[in-house]
Amino acid sequence: MTQFTAAFPQATIEGYPRVGANRELKKALESYWHGRIDAESFASATHALRVDTYARLRDLGLDEDYAIPADVAYYDQVLETALTVGAVGGDAAEVSLDEEFALARGNKDRAPLEMTKWFDTNYHYIVPEIADDQAFVARPQRVIKLVEEAKAAGHKVRPYLVGPVTVLALSKQAEGATGAPLDRLDDLVASYVTVLEALADAGVEWIQLAEPATVADLTVANDAAIAEALTKAYTTILGAEKRPQVYLTTPYGSARKGLDAIAALKPEALQVDLSVGTLALDEGYADRVRETVPAETHLVAGIIDGRNVWAADLRKLRKLYEGFAEREGGVSVSTSVSLQHVPHTVEAETKLPVDVANWFSFANEKVTEVIALAGGESENAQAFSRADRAVRTRTESKRTHNDAVQSRVAALPEGEVKREPAFAERNAAQEALGLPQLPTTTIGSFPQTQEIRQARASHRNGGLTDEQYNEALKAEVKSVIELQENLGLDVLVHGEPERNDMVQYFAELLDGFVVTENGWVQSYGSRCTRPPIVVGDVSRPEPMTVEWAKYAQSLSDKHVKGMLTGPVTILAWSFIRDDVHQSVSADQIGVALADEVRDLEEAGIDIIQIDEPALRELLPLREEDRKAYLDWAVRAFRLVSLDAKPETQIHTHLCYSEFGQIIDAVAGLDADVTSIEAARSRMELLEDIDEKFHSEIGPGIYDIHSPRVPSVEEMEELIRAALKNVPAERLWINPDCGLKTRGYAETEESLRNMVEARNRVVAEL
Numbered sequence: 079m080t081q082f083t084a085a086f087p088q089a090t091i092e093g094y095p096r097v098g099a100n101r102e103l104k105k106a107l108e109s110y111w112h113g114r115i116d117a118e119s120f121a122s123a124t125h126a127l128r129v130d131t132y133a134r135l136r137d138l139g140l141d142e143d144y145a146i147p148a149d150v151a152y153y154d155q156v157l158e159t160a161l162t163v164g165a166v167g168g169d170a171a172e173v174s175l176d177e178e179f180a181l182a183r184g185n186k187d188r189a190p191l192e193m194t195k196w197f198d199t200n201y202h203y204i205v206p207e208i209a210d211d212q213a214f215v216a217r218p219q220r221v222i223k224l225v226e227e228a229k230a231a232g233h234k235v236r237p238y239l240v241g242p243v244t245v246l247a248l249s250k251q252a253e254g255a256t257g258a259p260l261d262r263l264d265d266l267v268a269s270y271v272t273v274l275e276a277l278a279d280a281g282v283e284w285i286q287l288a289e290p291a292t293v294a295d296l297t298v299a300n301d302a303a304i305a306e307a308l309t310k311a312y313t314t315i316l317g318a319e320k321r322p323q324v325y326l327t328t329p330y331g332s333a334r335k336g337l338d339a340i341a342a343l344k345p346e347a348l349q350v351d352l353s354v355g356t357l358a359l360d361e362g363y364a365d366r367v368r369e370t371v372p373a374e375t376h377l378v379a380g381i382i383d384g385r386n387v388w389a390a391d392l393r394k395l396r397k398l399y400e401g402f403a404e405r406e407g408g409v410s411v412s413t414s415v416s417l418q419h420v421p422h423t424v425e426a427e428t429k430l431p432v433d434v435a436n437w438f439s440f441a442n443e444k445v446t447e448v449i450a451l452a453g454g455e456s457e458n459a460q461a462f463s464r465a466d467r468a469v470r471t472r473t474e475s476k477r478t479h480n481d482a483v484q485s486r487v488a489a490l491p492e493g494e495v496k497r498e499p500a501f502a503e504r505n506a507a508q509e510a511l512g513l514p515q516l517p518t519t520t521i522g523s524f525p526q527t528q529e530i531r532q533a534r535a536s537h538r539n540g541g542l543t544d545e546q547y548n549e550a551l552k553a554e555v556k557s558v559i560e561l562q563e564n565l566g567l568d569v570l571v572h573g574e575p576e577r578n579d580m581v582q583y584f585a586e587l588l589d590g591f592v593v594t595e596n597g598w599v600q601s602y603g604s605r606c607t608r609p610p611i612v613v614g615d616v617s618r619p620e621p622m623t624v625e626w627a628k629y630a631q632s633l634s635d636k637h638v639k640g641m642l643t644g645p646v647t648i649l650a651w652s653f654i655r656d657d658v659h660q661s662v663s664a665d666q667i668g669v670a671l672a673d674e675v676r677d678l679e680e681a682g683i684d685i686i687q688i689d690e691p692a693l694r695e696l697l698p699l700r701e702e703d704r705k706a707y708l709d710w711a712v713r714a715f716r717l718v719s720l721d722a723k724p725e726t727q728i729h730t731h732l733c734y735s736e737f738g739q740i741i742d743a744v745a746g747l748d749a750d751v752t753s754i755e756a757a758r759s760r761m762e763l764l765e766d767i768d769e770k771f772h773s774e775i776g777p778g779i780y781d782i783h784s785p786r787v788p789s790v791e792e793m794e795e796l797i798r799a800a801l802k803n804v805p806a807e808r809l810w811i812n813p814d815c816g817l818k819t820r821g822y823a824e825t826e827e828s829l830r831n832m833v834e835a836r837n838r839v840v841a842e843l
């Protein structure tokens with residue numbers, strides 16, 4: 079066996095944002111996809127970004143060998159690993175850039191691979207599809223190239239791969255495959271061994287293998303099965319003839335059985351997530367780590383929270399670190415997860431109030447924290463005093479504490495709250511709405527036109543005055559209403575042109591949030607979002623949607639829906655507080671939105687939709703934590719509609735069809751009408767839904783995720799399929815999500831077909 083002895087660095091990070099401080103990667107990707115630059119320019123742009131990133135990290139203090147992870151990927155980290163170990167890409171020895179992008183985005187010859195959420199974050203990864211005869215061709219060149227280019231720039235970086243167990247746990251069976259992906263573990267591991275050998279030949283002394291599958295209860299395998307797979311995989315990997323030292327990581331939560339399994343294997347280094355959030359869910363974790371990880375393994379304490387934006391309380395965290403400092407095998411400091419989930423740097427923010435700016439640490443600031451934590455106060459006095467100041471000013475600030483909000487929420491009943499009267503009585507009262515059989519509606523947004531985008535940009539740059547911008551938006555609302563009237567839809571929407579984003583819109587209008595100028599975080603591929611930050615108690619200084627709703631309603635005799643984003647989704651797509659439990663913010667947003675509901679009612683709006691597309695996203699990774707989450711999430715939603723009049727019809731919208739784990743919670747929202755995605759699953763899910771639901775249901779009959787226009791016949795068929803499980807009195811007809819990403823031409827045609835399909839079915843009822 080090769081004997082690499084390079085020590086593990088004292089301070090490191092699990093990963094760093096890949097988009098670039100000025101979204102260089104996004105620009106390069108989109109320019110390449112649109113043919114504005116060629117492969118060579120793409121290569122040089124991304125090379126410059128990587129080398130700049132390494133240089134920046136070194137300047138920030140990650141100057142030990144192997145402290146900088148080379149967690150490089152053009153589109154996605156799982157895709158990159160899958161390409162390197164041949165879990166995708168057929169049996170070709172090399173996969174070109176265009177083939178890589180075709181896997182991720184599809185092209186005229188192939189559909190893209192599926193994409194889904196990476197653990198409980200807002201990052202999405204590409205799902206490999208594993209065939210029975212998958213070749214698993216090792217393509218070590220992909221990593222060696224990175225190592226060499228870094229070396230040429232003067233850095234010894236640490237290659238990064240997602241580990242084999244996690245890759246397979248997150249993959250799906252290819253069509254026609256008979257075995258589960260995990261059945262192919264041995265073959266896949268053989269490919270990792272080949273890659274590792276090539277890396278050793280290239281002089282690489284440390285490799286990072288991420289195994290977050292150890293921290294989640296995945297549907298594909300339970301804790302014990304994952305532990306078994308880890309044992310199998312790493313017995314082979316660690317026993318290989320020639321390889322770099324292995325740095326195994328378990329980010330995103332507490333590893334349970336997996337920790338015992340890994341500890342027994344004695345990898346050269348092991349990272350555990352010891353962030354405040356993880357320790358809150360599993361209090362005994364730090365002790366268990368101390369007892370379980372053997373002296374042969376160098377421990378890497380992932381203490382700095384990599385997924386939230388708060389400046390660390392260094393003094394407190396240093397105590398946690400010192401609890402490990404004496405251990406025999408040594409200890410280093412890292413982040414709990416890759417920093418890819420936070421923006422680059424607070425320094426790019428020029429508009430944050432000064433006191434608030436001090437409270438945040440984005441990626442660069444977190445690097446400084448890691449170094450300070452590892453080195454201690456005497457060497458890092460400045461970092462410690464910044465942290466002290468942040469902790470102190472945050473506790474004392476009026477921005478974080480609002481007595482009126484706190485006493486209002488404290489006065490709410492505890493536990494379950496329930497809108498009165500119950501559904502049946504409300505449903506009867508809502509007959510006064512005078513809706514036809516199988517009423518048609520849409521989910522809220524209409525296509526965002528070029529004109530609206532331009533108007534928004536020009537308003538932001540001062541080109542349009544507030545008044546001019548408002549006029550442009552009003553014209554858009556008017557045309558959306560006219561269009562819906564012409565199409566013969568029953569319940570109308572205003573189209574949401576005033577909303578840049580369904581969460582940011584509310585965050586900007588609520589007190590207790592701040593928004594950033596440059597706080598971009600990669601969501602998938604070249605897509606980035608700028609999550610708002612909940613800094614303190616949340617309240618609503620004034621109505622947020624009422625003027626728009628009133629205006630839209632004034633244009634039509636039909637009902638126009640009021641449109642709100644629910645508390646869970648607002649939190650799911652924001653950075654949350656770390657000084658109170660999430661449920662506290664959820665209750666506060668719940669009552670703020672309840673005030674909005676009341677104001678909408680007073681303005682004459684009698685149908686109000688509260689969107690909760692993120693309800694499932696926030697579901698904890700561990701089964702045992704899920705009930706508590708669903709309890710507070712459902713409660714917060716119910717607070718919004720708690721005092722709505724019985725004759726006000728409350729709708730909710732959820733964006734997906736896999737309800738398995740949360741169906742009771744969705745029923746528990748107690749909305750009067752629930753719209754869900756069902757077009758792609760061809761209404762199959764209605765079989766289990768109907769027994770649990772009493773509400774009316776709009777199982778989207780038109781898949782808005784593609785520009786294809788569904789025919790009348792196709793939608794008729796879906797309506798008939800739905801009627802097999804849902805009685806006509808309870809069925810709504812609608813697309814399966816908002817139309818924001820579609821164009822007008824296809825939208826108009828699709829909606830016209832949808833109304834016609836409804837009419838044909840109704841004629842036969």
Ligand code: GLN
Nearest residue numbers: 521522523689691733816
């Ligand atoms: N009302 C929103 C819209 O139509 C809902 C979007 C969503 O579910 N993600 O755009």
Ligand code: ZN
Nearest residue numbers: 732733815816
């Ligand atoms: Zn949706």
